[in-house]
Amino acid sequence: MGILSSAVSITRYRVEGKIEGPVIDIVSKGLKKNAIPEIDEEAESKAAGWTSFENPFHPNFDGSSFVFGNLFVFALRIDRKSIPAKLLKKHLTLETSKRLAKTGRRFLSKDEKQALKDKVINDLAIRIPSTPNVYDLIWNYEASSLWFYSNLRSANEEIETLFRRSFNIGLLRLFPYTAADTRAGLSDSERDVLIGLSPTHFSD
Amino acid sequence: MLDLVVAYNRYRFLGDEFLTWLWYTIENDPSVLKSADPDCQSLEVGNRIVFENRKTKSVERITIKGDEAGLEEGRLALRKGALVSEIALIFKTGEYNWQFSVKGESLNVSNLKTPGPSLPQSPEQMDDFILEKSGQVDKILQFLEKIFGSFIRSRVSSKWTSKIVPSIKKWIVSIEAS
Numbered sequence: 505m506g507i508l509s510s511a512v513s514i515t516r517y518r519v520e521g522k523i524e525g526p527v528i529d530i531v532s533k534g535l536k537k538n539a540i541p542e543i544d545e546e547a548e549s550k551a552a553g554w555t556s557f558e559n560p561f562h563p564n565f566d567g568s569s570f571v572f573g574n575l576f577v578f579a580l581r582i583d584r585k586s587i588p589a590k591l592l593k594k595h596l597t598l599e600t601s602k603r604l605a606k607t608g609r610r611f612l613s614k615d616e617k618q619a620l621k622d623k624v625i626n627d628l629a630i631r632i633p634s635t636p637n638v639y640d641l642i643w644n645y646e647a648s649s650l651w652f653y654s655n656l657r658s659a660n661e662e663i664e665t666l667f668r669r670s671f672n673i674g675l676l677r678l679f680p681y682t683a684a685d686t687r688a689g690l691s692d693s694e695r696d697v698l699i700g701l702s703p704t705h706f707s708d
Numbered sequence: 709m710l711d712l713v714v715a716y717n718r719y720r721f722l723g724d725e726f727l728t729w730l731w732y733t734i735e736n737d738p739s740v741l742k743s744a745d746p747d748c749q750s751l752e753v754g755n756r757i758v759f760e761n762r763k764t765k766s767v768e769r770i771t772i773k774g775d776e777a778g779l780e781e782g783r784l785a786l787r788k789g790a791l792v793s794e795i796a797l798i799f800k801t802g803e804y805n806w807q808f809s810v811k812g813e814s815l816n817v818s819n820l821k822t823p824g825p826s827l828p829q830s831p832e833q834m835d836d837f838i839l840e841k842s843g844q845v846d847k848i849l850q851f852l853e854k855i856f857g858s859f860i861r862s863r864v865s866s867k868w869t870s871k872i873v874p875s876i877k878k879w880i881v882s883i884e885a886s
Contacts, residue, residue: 507838507841508827510821511819511820511821512819512820512845513816513817513818513819513820514816514817514818514820514845514849515814515816516815516816516817516849558831558834572834572835572838572839573835573838573839575838575839575842577838642838642842651842651845651849655811655814655816655818676712677712678815679715679716679720679723679813679814679815680719680720680722680723680726680812680813680814680815680856681710681715681716681718681719681722682709682712682715683815683853683856683860684719684722684856684860685709687853687856687857688856688857688860688861689857689861690860690861690864694861694864694865697864698860698863698864699710701719701722701863701864703721703725704721704725704868704873705763705789706728706786706789706791706873706876706877706880707786707787707788707789707877707880708877
């Protein structure tokens, strides 16, 4: 579910810090440097990186292509390869038979089995295409806020790591405590009270 | 600031208390909603509400859904110590409706449907679409932030235990009687 969807899920973040220097140039460089790598026909089973909002399968961050008014709009893409267990079993059985026939032995050692399994997984990963998942985001640089169009924990963890690596500034996820501590306009004494709060019981 | 994982789990109750307070406020003090957004003509409970009772050994969860669903079971759950953990809401201005759900523990918004705009028909229309769409999303997120701020400022004040909690308890008991 992305920006163009009729119904969307959003996780809110506060962007902690500002970029020093020409913002659009630095953001563009961070996006290019951490753009999603293609892993089809490669042995990697997972890749994560930035991609374009308008063209998620051909990322392009030239110029101000990710700037819409006062907003930066782009997407996180996570590609994963999934090897079906039955397919792995079939190829592992075939490869094991071949190896035994070639060596004239009846069994493989534990280490040999593991090495053969790793080789089969590697060979299959090269042949199996990855499945992409694209999660849009809107970054309002002036307001230091970012909306990430997913509530999936794994996608949220990925963007938090990638964002810091790309732009050298952090994201603070806004959940009850962080929203109360940073967005509710509490005084220092009220924040002290906040830390000491315990659950209310509305029923006797 | 506290470690974020610790803070998430330690204070997740604040989100459930917020949604319970919000339901109470919708029914008893809608002027608070108007102060968060003057355009808010009404905020209504939508077609799904989830209650969780953490007072029991294992977490009890009750989900009520459907356009015609009654909330009697939910109201009974409140009496037994449950709190609202997720709620679908309809935000109405004079002309337009926004539908969305809020989860207490994360304050995440899901299933947000804005009143517009129509999808762009050409790449040239994308800029206008993004700006209008983000403005409509922002309206709800700003509203939620302000209403959560109202709740938190009440929650850390002495009024919480002296006035607000007794009022909510009275409301829960009145539900039982009605």
